[in-house]
Amino acid sequence: MTENNTHDHYDHEGSKLGMWLFIFTELLFFGGLFIVYAVMRYKNGTAFGLAAEELDVSIGAINTVILLVSSATIAMSISSIQLKKTKLTLILLATTLILAIVFLVNKYFEWGAKIEHGLYPGSESLEQLGHGEVLFFGLYYFMTGLHALHIIIGIIFIAVMMVKVKNGKLNVNRFVQLENAGLYWHLVDVIWIFLFPLFYLIA
Amino acid sequence: MISYEFIHKFSDVIFVGLFFVNNKLLKTMSNSSLPNYLEYKGKYKGIFAWIFSTDHKRIGLLYLYSIMGFFIVGAILGLLMKFELIAPGKTIMEAKSYNAVFTLHGITMIFLIVVPGIPAIFGNFFLPILIGAKDVFYPKLNLLSWWLYIIGAAVAISSQFMNGASPDTGWTFYAPYSFRTQSNVLPALIGAFILGFSSILTGLNFIVTMHRMRAPGMKWLKMPIFPWTLYGTAWIQLLATPVVGITLLMVVAERVLNIGFFDPALGGDPVLYQHLFWIYSHPAVYIMILPAMGIISEVIPTFARKAIFGYKAVVISTLLIAFVGYFVWGHHMFTAGMSGTSLFAFSFLTFLVAIPSAIKIFNWMATLYKGSILLRTPMYWAVSFLFVFMIGGLSGMVLGALSINVHLHDTAFVVSHFHFIVFGGVGFAFFAGIHYWFPKIYGKMYDAAWADTGWIVFFFGFLLLYTPMFYLGIAGMPRRYYDYVPEFHFANILSSFGAFIMIAGLAIIIINLFRSAKRGKKAESNPWAGKTLEWTIGSPPIVENFEEIPEIK
Numbered sequence: 001m002t003e004n005n006t007h008d009h010y011d012h013e014g015s016k017l018g019m020w021l022f023i024f025t026e027l028l029f030f031g032g033l034f035i036v037y038a039v040m041r042y043k044n045g046t047a048f049g050l051a052a053e054e055l056d057v058s059i060g061a062i063n064t065v066i067l068l069v070s071s072a073t074i075a076m077s078i079s080s081i082q083l084k085k086t087k088l089t090l091i092l093l094a095t096t097l098i099l100a101i102v103f104l105v106n107k108y109f110e111w112g113a114k115i116e117h118g119l120y121p122g123s124e125s126l127e128q129l130g131h132g133e134v135l136f137f138g139l140y141y142f143m144t145g146l147h148a149l150h151i152i153i154g155i156i157f158i159a160v161m162m163v164k165v166k167n168g169k170l171n172v173n174r175f176v177q178l179e180n181a182g183l184y185w186h187l188v189d190v191i192w193i194f195l196f197p198l199f200y201l202i203a
Numbered sequence: 204m205i206s207y208e209f210i211h212k213f214s215d216v217i218f219v220g221l222f223f224v225n226n227k228l229l230k231t232m233s234n235s236s237l238p239n240y241l242e243y244k245g246k247y248k249g250i251f252a253w254i255f256s257t258d259h260k261r262i263g264l265l266y267l268y269s270i271m272g273f274f275i276v277g278a279i280l281g282l283l284m285k286f287e288l289i290a291p292g293k294t295i296m297e298a299k300s301y302n303a304v305f306t307l308h309g310i311t312m313i314f315l316i317v318v319p320g321i322p323a324i325f326g327n328f329f330l331p332i333l334i335g336a337k338d339v340f341y342p343k344l345n346l347l348s349w350w351l352y353i354i355g356a357a358v359a360i361s362s363q364f365m366n367g368a369s370p371d372t373g374w375t376f377y378a379p380y381s382f383r384t385q386s387n388v389l390p391a392l393i394g395a396f397i398l399g400f401s402s403i404l405t406g407l408n409f410i411v412t413m414h415r416m417r418a419p420g421m422k423w424l425k426m427p428i429f430p431w432t433l434y435g436t437a438w439i440q441l442l443a444t445p446v447v448g449i450t451l452l453m454v455v456a457e458r459v460l461n462i463g464f465f466d467p468a469l470g471g472d473p474v475l476y477q478h479l480f481w482i483y484s485h486p487a488v489y490i491m492i493l494p495a496m497g498i499i500s501e502v503i504p505t506f507a508r509k510a511i512f513g514y515k516a517v518v519i520s521t522l523l524i525a526f527v528g529y530f531v532w533g534h535h536m537f538t539a540g541m542s543g544t545s546l547f548a549f550s551f552l553t554f555l556v557a558i559p560s561a562i563k564i565f566n567w568m569a570t571l572y573k574g575s576i577l578l579r580t581p582m583y584w585a586v587s588f589l590f591v592f593m594i595g596g597l598s599g600m601v602l603g604a605l606s607i608n609v610h611l612h613d614t615a616f617v618v619s620h621f622h623f624i625v626f627g628g629v630g631f632a633f634f635a636g637i638h639y640w641f642p643k644i645y646g647k648m649y650d651a652a653w654a655d656t657g658w659i660v661f662f663f664g665f666l667l668l669y670t671p672m673f674y675l676g677i678a679g680m681p682r683r684y685y686d687y688v689p690e691f692h693f694a695n696i697l698s699s700f701g702a703f704i705m706i707a708g709l710a711i712i713i714i715n716l717f718r719s720a721k722r723g724k725k726a727e728s729n730p731w732a733g734k735t736l737e738w739t740i741g742s743p744p745i746v747e748n749f750e751e752i753p754e755i756k
Binding site: 011013014017018021022024025026028029030031032033035036039040043044121122130131132134135138139141142 | 340341403407408410411414415416441442443444445446448449450453456460461462463464469470471472475479482
């Protein structure tokens, strides 16, 4: 087995294993919500379809593309740190960061428009629409909100990675934290890949 | 009239007191060439040398003192309920207070004590030692887990001190009552959510530790049973806890943001809440009981002077329990409304999960068979564990049968059943563990005569407390009622007296251990002639456990 020195302990495989376990946890965390979604959709299929038409498919599609590209840039940053290209790594991470912020800005306008139309939990105009719509928008806000929270945490992660790359703490020999940040970012991406069709496309 | 808020304030005093006693203990410790973990001086001093320590052994003791503090509170709350039930009608508290007391008793006992309990205390302390490592894989994360535990506990308990009534939902937070009640359910929910994270991170840490840090030559199938059971537990912590986490968050959203998930008035489904809740909370029973079985699997071979019978069968049954345990949650909801097919499937799987548990019982029995049995305090606890665990398990079979379940659902029978498993199983194994490993933890020996007295008083009190409740349940006494018809009076008196006796036993045990930790005779490094790695190092162990990592042949 590996060296057990607790003071200067670096185990690439072990750290990655830990991150994968954390990702399992995250998947089950969202898994609970997907179960609720499935049950609600099964019971209120038509209403869910009608409510989905209220959402703006083009903003959703743009955000999907943004996240996919950001996943690619963070993956490329992991390759470039292994090639000792520190500057390129930083540029790629900065691109990821900017894309993540653009995603949130889009989300802000999207939510803002919905709330302006009176489509938010507890509003009068939503309650007039019936149970299916109420459930749909409840899930919509809760699931995309929780996802947005993960994006914010991811932004913090990536920012910390940039600092660490800059001052040399992450380098060609030790980059597992960057790899873990990448794994986390892919997870956030994958969850969106499921949220997008479930809320925007199935009408 | 006894106010339980008063007891809560009291609990803080107990908690601080435990730390104080611990610091006193340190000054009386002896030493070897390298400083042991209790004497080691790091960069912090006093209490900070403990609450900021990343040493897995110190973290284990932090959990021990915090959990014991909460346990005393939980036990006092239980005792209050038994005072109330000593006579029909109002005895010492109103119905509403009774609701609040059983809710707080449940939340404390489940979320603060038995779920984290054995993995957090003995797992932290002994897992690295048992696999020949110097610490866990993520020592800082380990400390963070303890802090999350304390923060979660503080948030949950803050519900008692806020304006408005204490939570009165029961520990299960069933919808729709949990978002309709005016009581302070919100802090309790958020507290349970934070505690879940503490549990997840501990599980994650243990899995990586076992994968990456076993000593050279310790193959998977050479690991002692206790680490194996922690391994099974860790996977459940990792994969089941997030489900209850999100469920509790949904209830929070339902209360705060008016989002309808479980509220029928908004089109939600309250039975869905029960499903999601038990998807975690049934596997949580195995989070509790698997490490308990692990302790028993260490104690019995040591005191029977034999290797455990059927090592592989014990390992496989551990993993089977962890796996099948995921698919039986529906048996908590037989009367909640499910299709006939689901009822049948859940009932069948419930019977199925009993098989690996029975395999373990047979293995322990076979280990005892023709062993040269040494009867010492840990062994008394282990053997009585077998007894109470079998009663608990078999009464679980009774409840797993569909038709009988309809009669017994939500009666005192259920309460008795899960106390036999959760308190009998986990509690007895915990006491077996603390009496087994005490000399290793403190380097001191406890007074065996008092320890044995404590055990027999506790054991007798336990049986007298919970056995009449089987009868009461069959006769039709519902759970969570503060009142009952006069016909049930006699059995309730027996049960209440059992509670008094059991608490007396508990007091003997705890006082004896504290006195011994302070004044006990110096313990040898291997007082029981144990064969596992913790007995090869000094008592108390040095800071990083091993001067040299052992090689396993």
